[in-house]
Amino acid sequence: MKICVLVKEVPDAAVEKRIDPSTGRMDRSGERNLNPYDTHAIEAAMQIKEGGAVEVDEIVAVTMGPASAVRALHKAVSLGADRSVHLSDEALAGSDVAATGYALAQTLERESPDLVLLGQQSDDGECYTIGAVLADHLRMPSLTQVIKMDVVEGKLTCERQAEYGYDTVEIRTPAVISVGDAINEPRYPSLKAIMGAKKKPLDALGAGDAGVDTSKVGGEGSQVDCGDFKAPPAKQAGTIIEDEDTNETVDKIVAWLDERKLI
Amino acid sequence: MPGILVYALHYEGAINKNSLGAVSEAARLAGELGTEAHALLMGGDDLTDDLCASLGRYGAAKVLRAKGPEGLAQPVVDAMAKAVADGGYDYALFGGGLLGFEIGAGLAARLGAGVTMEVTAVNVDGGRLVAERPIHGDSSISTSRYKGFGIIIGRLNAFETQAAGSGAATVEDLDVELSEWSTRATMVKRGEQRGADVDIEGADLLVAGGRGLGKAEGFEMLEELAGTLGGAVAATRAVVDAGWFPYSAQIGQTGKTVAPKLYLAAGISGAIQHKVGMQSSENIVAINKDANAPIFEYSDLGVVGDLNKIVPKLNDAIRAKKAG
Numbered sequence: 012m013k014i015c016v017l018v019k020e021v022p023d024a025a026v027e028k029r030i031d032p033s034t035g036r037m038d039r040s041g042e043r044n045l046n047p048y049d050t051h052a053i054e055a056a057m058q059i060k061e062g063g064a065v066e067v068d069e070i071v072a073v074t075m076g077p078a079s080a081v082r083a084l085h086k087a088v089s090l091g092a093d094r095s096v097h098l099s100d101e102a103l104a105g106s107d108v109a110a111t112g113y114a115l116a117q118t119l120e121r122e123s124p125d126l127v128l129l130g131q132q133s134d135d136g137e138c139y140t141i142g143a144v145l146a147d148h149l150r151m152p153s154l155t156q157v158i159k160m161d162v163v164e165g166k167l168t169c170e171r172q173a174e175y176g177y178d179t180v181e182i183r184t185p186a187v188i189s190v191g192d193a194i195n196e197p198r199y200p201s202l203k204a205i206m207g208a209k210k211k212p213l214d215a216l217g218a219g220d221a222g223v224d225t226s227k228v229g230g231e232g233s234q235v236d237c238g239d240f241k242a243p244p245a246k247q248a249g250t251i252i253e254d255e256d257t258n259e260t261v262d263k264i265v266a267w268l269d270e271r272k273l274i
Numbered sequence: 275m276p277g278i279l280v281y282a283l284h285y286e287g288a289i290n291k292n293s294l295g296a297v298s299e300a301a302r303l304a305g306e307l308g309t310e311a312h313a314l315l316m317g318g319d320d321l322t323d324d325l326c327a328s329l330g331r332y333g334a335a336k337v338l339r340a341k342g343p344e345g346l347a348q349p350v351v352d353a354m355a356k357a358v359a360d361g362g363y364d365y366a367l368f369g370g371g372l373l374g375f376e377i378g379a380g381l382a383a384r385l386g387a388g389v390t391m392e393v394t395a396v397n398v399d400g401g402r403l404v405a406e407r408p409i410h411g412d413s414s415i416s417t418s419r420y421k422g423f424g425i426i427i428g429r430l431n432a433f434e435t436q437a438a439g440s441g442a443a444t445v446e447d448l449d450v451e452l453s454e455w456s457t458r459a460t461m462v463k464r465g466e467q468r469g470a471d472v473d474i475e476g477a478d479l480l481v482a483g484g485r486g487l488g489k490a491e492g493f494e495m496l497e498e499l500a501g502t503l504g505g506a507v508a509a510t511r512a513v514v515d516a517g518w519f520p521y522s523a524q525i526g527q528t529g530k531t532v533a534p535k536l537y538l539a540a541g542i543s544g545a546i547q548h549k550v551g552m553q554s555s556e557n558i559v560a561i562n563k564d565a566n567a568p569i570f571e572y573s574d575l576g577v578v579g580d581l582n583k584i585v586p587k588l589n590d591a592i593r594a595k596k597a598g
Contacts, residue, residue, distance in 0.1 A: 144379045148383050152348060176468070234386065235421070242415070
């Protein structure tokens with residue numbers, strides 16, 4: 012079995028996010044990190060490999076993004092991926108979720124994976140729909156927000172929470188699975204793995220190499236124009252108490268609740 | 275006539291509330307555009323003529339009924355793509371919900387269409403639909419315009435249910451051949467309830483716990499506090515998935531939507547998926563040790579500190595206050 016794990020570099024949660032008003036795109040400068048949800052997808056791949064129920068030949072980390080996205084791949088490799096693929100091209104900048112999914116599907120097509128894993132949502136654009144876009148292009152069955160997955164040769168048994176409770180779904184591979192963060196506890200990379208990550212093979216692809224039709228990607232190729240950015244209706248800021256003396260804090264909470272006749 | 279096609283989810287003979295909201299919204303927009311709103315359902319024999327036609331009350335002019343498995347996205351993508359290919363639609367609209375996200379995204383790929391998710395408002399501008407979507411932790415709102423076919427996926431509870439329609443909708447059977455890959459997923463068990471049956475929707479005061487509790491036992495102090503307040507305990511998806519608390523008490527995207535007088539969130543960071551289920555609460559109090567937690571952006575009273583220290587003392591203080 013060959014597993015491809017999609018990873019993504021996202022702004023660090025501690026850094027304030029902003030839209031560049033001149034382009035309408037996310038300002039991607041500032042601190043960057045591997046999307047925390049993706050570490051669960053890598054861990055899921057590692058657990059299949061180490062579980063022994065199926066033989067895993069290779070785990071390949073795949074990303075699309077600017078040069079800096081290499082760091083997300085290094086992190087993925089330090090967590091256990093055998094090699095990585097980096098799709099990067101000026102023509103891809105400004106792609107919407109559908110265009111991004113198409114470009115990634117073209118890249119994955121070259122790898123012919125038996126299983127594509129990804130995190131359930133990315134921390135920046137909230138594009139937790141990318142798995143469904145990929146699956147349609149790859150002509151594979153797909154399920155998102157999976158929190159338990161049993162793998163045997165050719166078949167996955169997946170559990171997830173949907174509208175009416177927990178669903179159990181059987182899927183014949185190849186398939187695209189988005190995992191939720193309850194699926195596992197990701198491991199920490201060893202220092203040795205971090206040091207060795209840059210030595211693992213990395214394929215750098217341009218749009219042409221991956222067979223991406225550039226008329227279908229980028230701002231021009233995307234089918235949605237996003238603009239008219241505006242601030243949401245102002246909500247009165249709440250009161251904030253920093254807990255220094257807990258007795259005092261509790262008195263303040265009780266007074267606040269009492270004032271509103273909640274106790 | 276560029277119509278709007280809506281996917282309506284159903285379970286055990288009832289249409290999903292968010293789907294009814296989407297049908298209502300589509301009917302309103304279709305009225306402004308001078309066109310019609312149609313709904314598509316997929317299922318088996320439980321899709322009776324009466325159930326399908328009942329969508330007319332929410333403004334659907336026609337209902338397309340497709341035979342296929344329930345609760346899986348890709349067969350519905352096949353059916354909606356067929357309906358669109360047969361002609362007459364310029365937009366697809368979905369209420370908030372997991373399946374809506376999956377179907378909408380899959381359909382965007384199939385049709386080469388534009389898609390916007392987490393939409394909170396849809397308007398008509400120059401004879402076209404435009405969708406508003408809050409982005410970046412709801413700090414900004416962006417407006418989507420579509421170059422061609424537009425797919426709009428609402429945020430949970432974004433569209434209000436309005437029984438403003440004129441009566442029964444026409445019901446038509448839609449023949450659809452499923453894609454090979456759509457048939458490779460099989461629902462083994464649907465809608466399994468895990469944990470005790472807890473009623474949180476009727477409670478005026480809710481104490482909710484999240485991952486910040488650290489362990490399942492953390493809920494014991496929340497039960498005590500809720501008991502003192504005379505309320506109930508609710509939970510986030512993360513801790514329900516972890517098995518710390520029953521599914522029936524879950525707030526948010528795939529759980530319940532509540533609007534109590536008091537919502538006290540302990541150890542909840544407040545991601546969008548949680549926010550959509552409780553943001554209409556009258557008073558929101560949050561206790562979290564991370565000062566950067568998004569929940570502080572929409573709480574009325576935010577307490578930055580260790581809930582293990584604060585909650586037991588708060589319980590004692592409220593008990594003393596009530597006794598006095």
